[in-house]
Amino acid sequence: MIAILEIVSAIALLVGALFTLVGSYGLLKLDDPMKRLHAPTKAGTLGIGALIMASILHSFTTGIDSVHEILVMAFLFVTAPISAHFVSKVHLHRGTCETPPPPPEDKVWATRGQADDGPLAPDQAQS
Amino acid sequence: MAESQAQDRPKLMRRVFPHPLLTVLLIVVWCVITNSVAPGTIVLGVILGILIPFFTYPYWPHVPRGFRPFKMVSYLFLVIWDILVANVSVAWIVLTKRNSDMRSTWVVIPLDLRTPEAITLLAGTITLTPGTVSADLSDEGHCLLVHALDADDPNAVRDEIKTRYEARLKEIFEYES
Numbered sequence: 001m002i003a004i005l006e007i008v009s010a011i012a013l014l015v016g017a018l019f020t021l022v023g024s025y026g027l028l029k030l031d032d033p034m035k036r037l038h039a040p041t042k043a044g045t046l047g048i049g050a051l052i053m054a055s056i057l058h059s060f061t062t063g064i065d066s067v068h069e070i071l072v073m074a075f076l077f078v079t080a081p082i083s084a085h086f087v088s089k090v091h092l093h094r095g096t097c098e099t100p101p102p103p104p105e106d107k108v109w110a111t112r113g114q115a116d117d118g119p120l121a122p123d124q125a126q127s
Numbered sequence: 128m129a130e131s132q133a134q135d136r137p138k139l140m141r142r143v144f145p146h147p148l149l150t151v152l153l154i155v156v157w158c159v160i161t162n163s164v165a166p167g168t169i170v171l172g173v174i175l176g177i178l179i180p181f182f183t184y185p186y187w188p189h190v191p192r193g194f195r196p197f198k199m200v201s202y203l204f205l206v207i208w209d210i211l212v213a214n215v216s217v218a219w220i221v222l223t224k225r226n227s228d229m230r231s232t233w234v235v236i237p238l239d240l241r242t243p244e245a246i247t248l249l250a251g252t253i254t255l256t257p258g259t260v261s262a263d264l265s266d267e268g269h270c271l272l273v274h275a276l277d278a279d280d281p282n283a284v285r286d287e288i289k290t291r292y293e294a295r296l297k298e299i300f301e302y303e304s
Binding site for chain 2: 070
């Protein structure tokens with residue numbers, strides 16, 4: 001039983017390491033700033049998730065049963081989208097990415113509203 | 128007199144447990160942090176679960192209504208499964224496709240959701256599933272701007288997000304309306 005757990009945790013370690021590696025490789029390889037944002041979300045979800053899974057399984061093989069690594073994953077899953085959101089907001093502000101299409105319903109995208117284009121004016125929002 | 132007492136009771140319950148689900152969540156989190164389900168841990172967890180919502184209530188007066196926790200659990204499993212599948216496909220795209228071949232586009236999603244919590248959860252789900260990052264919200268919160276890493280058809284991405292995630296979130300948060 002313990003041998004099976006050890007094998008599974010070793011596989012989880014390998015999977016986690018592999019996806020973190022692919023995530024860092026993507027960070028180097030991709031050219032556009034918005035595209036580059038996709039790489040760390042991948043490393044942050046499956047990469048860290050698999051490493052934490054390995055940590056939990058390993059704790060059961062050593063007899064010190066612990067599950068509080070799950071909280072690390074939960075907090076990471078809650079905070080990772082917010083940091084990604086801030087990074088993409090900075091790109092939108094500085095115009096280092098393609099200009100997004102105008103929203104079909106409201107006047108303007110929130111980030112490109114007042115700070116970039118002055119007061120909310122529909123004609124300015126188009127530019 | 129009896130009527131006013133009957134009215135006072137839910138008010139009192141509301142004052143002691145302003146966020147009942149938050150209380151349950153805090154007890155579970157406390158048990159997981161301390162790694163035990165001993166009676167002492169649970170008692171301390173219950174104390175924390177009552178005190179923290181009670182003292183933070185003035186900062187968080189709006190209690191979301193009509194929230195369905197069991198549907199939320201099945202939604203969480205769906206998202207975890209999607210993260211696994213999408214991770215593999217995006218890793219394949221990053222490793223094999225050349226930068227010039229990737230068709231990364233903006234995708235605009237008109238929102239049916241109106242609850243702020245539901246929109247936040249939808250944006251978070253979109254970012255967590257690899258291949259899409261939610262970037263911005265329109266000024267009055269009726270559209271979501273999403274960046275897709277490699278999408279042949281932005282409309283297909285939009286429809287998938289709307290049917291797969293938004294419809295479920297609408298059932299979880301806004302089934303009354």
